Amino acid sequence: MATLYDVCKKTGFSTATISRVLNRKDVVTEKTRQIVLDAVKELNYRPKPAARMLAGQKTDTLGVIFPEIDNGFYVQVLRGIDNAAKEAGLHLLVSFYHDKAGLKETLLSLALDGRSDAIVMINIDLSDRQIKKLVNDTVPVVMIGHSAETSATFDVVEIDNTNGAASAVTHLLNKGIENILLLTGPADNFDSIQRLNGAKLAFEDAGKDFSTVTIIESNFTYEGGMEQMTDHLESGKSLPEAIFAFNDRMALGALEVLKAKGYTVPGDLAMIGFDDTESALYAGLTSVQVPMMDIGYEAANLAIRRIDAQKGNPSTLTITTSLSVRNST
Amino acid sequence: MATLYDVCKKTGFSTATISRVLNRKDVVTEKTRQIVLDAVKELNYRPKPAARMLAGQKTDTLGVIFPEIDNGFYVQVLRGIDNAAKEAGLHLLVSFYHDKAGLKETLLSLALDGRSDAIVMINIDLSDRQIKKLVNDTVPVVMIGHSAETSATFDVVEIDNTNGAASAVTHLLNKGIENILLLTGPADNFDSIQRLNGAKLAFEDAGKDFSTVTIIESNFTYEGGMEQMTDHLESGKSLPEAIFAFNDRMALGALEVLKAKGYTVPGDLAMIGFDDTESALYAGLTSVQVPMMDIGYEAANLAIRRIDAQKGNPSTLTITTSLSVRNST
DNA sequence: CACCTGCATGTAATCGCTTGCATGGCGAAA
DNA sequence: TTTCGCCATGCAAGCGATTACATGCAGGTG
Numbered sequence: 117m118a119t120l121y122d123v124c125k126k127t128g129f130s131t132a133t134i135s136r137v138l139n140r141k142d143v144v145t146e147k148t149r150q151i152v153l154d155a156v157k158e159l160n161y162r163p164k165p166a167a168r169m170l171a172g173q174k175t176d177t178l179g180v181i182f183p184e185i186d187n188g189f190y191v192q193v194l195r196g197i198d199n200a201a202k203e204a205g206l207h208l209l210v211s212f213y214h215d216k217a218g219l220k221e222t223l224l225s226l227a228l229d230g231r232s233d234a235i236v237m238i239n240i241d242l243s244d245r246q247i248k249k250l251v252n253d254t255v256p257v258v259m260i261g262h263s264a265e266t267s268a269t270f271d272v273v274e275i276d277n278t279n280g281a282a283s284a285v286t287h288l289l290n291k292g293i294e295n296i297l298l299l300t301g302p303a304d305n306f307d308s309i310q311r312l313n314g315a316k317l318a319f320e321d322a323g324k325d326f327s328t329v330t331i332i333e334s335n336f337t338y339e340g341g342m343e344q345m346t347d348h349l350e351s352g353k354s355l356p357e358a359i360f361a362f363n364d365r366m367a368l369g370a371l372e373v374l375k376a377k378g379y380t381v382p383g384d385l386a387m388i389g390f391d392d393t394e395s396a397l398y399a400g401l402t403s404v405q406v407p408m409m410d411i412g413y414e415a416a417n418l419a420i421r422r423i424d425a426q427k428g429n430p431s432t433l434t435i436t437t438s439l440s441v442r443n444s445t
Numbered sequence: 446m447a448t449l450y451d452v453c454k455k456t457g458f459s460t461a462t463i464s465r466v467l468n469r470k471d472v473v474t475e476k477t478r479q480i481v482l483d484a485v486k487e488l489n490y491r492p493k494p495a496a497r498m499l500a501g502q503k504t505d506t507l508g509v510i511f512p513e514i515d516n517g518f519y520v521q522v523l524r525g526i527d528n529a530a531k532e533a534g535l536h537l538l539v540s541f542y543h544d545k546a547g548l549k550e551t552l553l554s555l556a557l558d559g560r561s562d563a564i565v566m567i568n569i570d571l572s573d574r575q576i577k578k579l580v581n582d583t584v585p586v587v588m589i590g591h592s593a594e595t596s597a598t599f600d601v602v603e604i605d606n607t608n609g610a611a612s613a614v615t616h617l618l619n620k621g622i623e624n625i626l627l628l629t630g631p632a633d634n635f636d637s638i639q640r641l642n643g644a645k646l647a648f649e650d651a652g653k654d655f656s657t658v659t660i661i662e663s664n665f666t667y668e669g670g671m672e673q674m675t676d677h678l679e680s681g682k683s684l685p686e687a688i689f690a691f692n693d694r695m696a697l698g699a700l701e702v703l704k705a706k707g708y709t710v711p712g713d714l715a716m717i718g719f720d721d722t723e724s725a726l727y728a729g730l731t732s733v734q735v736p737m738m739d740i741g742y743e744a745a746n747l748a749i750r751r752i753d754a755q756k757g758n759p760s761t762l763t764i765t766t767s768l769s770v771r772n773s774t
Numbered sequence: 775c776a777c778c779t780g781c782a783t784g785t786a787a788t789c790g791c792t793t794g795c796a797t798g799g800c801g802a803a804a
Numbered sequence: 805t806t807t808c809g810c811c812a813t814g815c816a817a818g819c820g821a822t823t824a825c826a827t828g829c830a831g832g833t834g
């Protein structure tokens with residue numbers, strides 16, 4: 117375990133000079149730099165993060181906070197973040213949060229205690245004000261997705277829900293399908309609201325009447341999709357020409373019920389999901405594809421840039437989706 | 446940002462005493478403890494991790510290393526690890542590794558540089574010797590799954606591949622199905638080897654002849670499953686009564702091909718997968734369920750226990766699987 | 775009453791690095 | 805040649821905890 121002092125002894129330079137060489141800050145002679153670097157290599161010297169943190173207030177660490185939800189594509193986001201972090205030579209301190217108390221503690225620990233240089237958080241159900249108060253400007257925060265409130269507080273990376281949903285609906289309209297059933301998420305869910313709006317816009321853009329559309333609220337789960345589909349069928353209402361579920365899980369749940377009832381897709385009706393998960397791929401479900409890795413990557417880069425960049429106005433990055441067309445439409 | 450000294454000033458005690466109270470080590474008067482704790486609360490004092498690390502060699506951090514593979518259930522493992530870490534008040538430093546060089550660097554950084562107190566790693570393709578050399582006994586290491594070499598070096602948490610596969614095969618045998626096709630992973634893959642062995646054992650236990658079984662090697666991917674299935678069908682060979690794929694992806698790939706050819710499952714043949722992923726659930730595929738969260742949880746706990754426990758012999762924990770029976774059989 | 779013991783608390787060194795300020799040497803200007 | 809300024813480097817003070825070791829005060833003992 118060579119320390120900075122060992123390098124000093126070997127080279128005859130002071131700790132200051134060694135540190136300068138290693139941190140690419142001030143100026144040092146090219147010759148000096150070489151001597152130091154050689155010694156560092158020879159001694160196999162590695163600066164201790166703990167000491168660096170204490171003295172320099174730099175952790176070389178990016179904090180990441182996820183909701184404790186069983187959500188397959190969070191790994192994708194995480195990988196994107198990891199890629200960006202690796203490029204910047206940062207480590208990742210990851211935390212799932214179970215409840216608000218835990219989240220607050222995590223935020224304090226990552227920010228105030230100085231465990232990280234920046235934080236990326238996803239869909240947190242804490243208000244911007246609360247977060248800001250906790251973090252207290254100690255480190256920059258980037259949000260992936262956000263709540264209904266306009267986020268003028270932090271940098272945000274979000275999915276283009278509106279256009280994503282619009283593209284799905286347009287895809288149907290182009291096929292001459294207008295009798296559509298929308299299986300949405302909770303009414304107060306921001307993603308759901310935006311997607312609903314996108315669907316509406318697609319109708320308007322096409323000059324069609326959106327009021328013919330049936331809207332059924334569900335909860336983004338497989339079971340929710342099954343239930344709503346079952347209810348709809350049992351209520352004796354007619355089958356729509358197409359169902360656009362606001363995520364794949366609900367789509368697959370509905371699909372399951374339809375199949376059980378003997379309906380075929382896309383024979384009897386078309387079906388579109390959102391997220392384009394692996395399951396959608398395997399089920400041949402047309403779905404709005406969301407580039408999760410990109411989102412993570414962009415969010416992390418935004419955060420990393422904020423670390424030494426002067427404060428600027430919060431920016432919002434909207435990631436575009438694309439439609440993965442498969443057998444279900 | 447109150448520091449230890451602020452607490453000293455407020456209470457009149459020395460840093461040593463404050464530290465003792467906070468770390469529950471030596472003895473302090475109950476009265477003193479209360480005074481200190483009150484002051485800590487009032488000042489809203491939080492020990493700085495960096496300082497603690499430097500002085501105390503404790504990081505309160507668990508290192509986690511994953512292969513850079515797009516594998517949905519790694520999140521599950523991670524959540525399990527996170528749960529255990531939270532219970533122990535530890536943070537998670539997560540890293541995906543892309544190549545061996547990156548992995549080595551990560552190991553050095555987590556272990557030698559003192560960024561973590563223990564490491565949990567998954568399916569790493571570095572030999573135990575190499576890892577041991579890098580980590581150099583600075584922190585305990587727990588492996589989830591392992592390579593073919595017997596791991597007498599580290600604690601290991603592994604899936605009960607043998608019994609898992611055996612239960613799947615027995616399930617089929619119990620239905621009177623003996624004409625089985627096994628879709629395995631790469632021949633040198635340890636999981637695959639064990640699963641193959643389990644299948645064989647099931648036949649032997651039932652007093653049946655394993656040599657009637659057809660074995661086709663694939664690569665654990667959806668596409669691999671499709672290809673092998675296609676080849677098999679096109680080669681004009683007869684359809685087996687059942688296919689047991691060594692993971693869900695291959696099973697779903699094969700299923701896709703069979704459906705396209707007009708075969709029905711379980712009408713024409715039965716199908717079983719391994720892993721019991723979400724996709725298997727949605728596809729109604731019978732599958733060997735692996736409790737990924739438990740694995741993560743147990744591995745993390747093993748690692749955490751090793752942090753202050755004296756070195757003992759490496760232990761191996763085998764996590765049992767269960768069979769999720771669905772429509773495909 | 776002097777002395778020893780033991781326990782609660784204090785003293786101060788230490789962990790390994792960063793960084794503001796001091797310093798010294800050397801070339802350019804006078 | 806002397807003086808000034810600049811630039812590469814050194815000095816030393818932190819950063820905020822932990823922890824051996826020292827200390828002092830209590831009560832118990834002979």
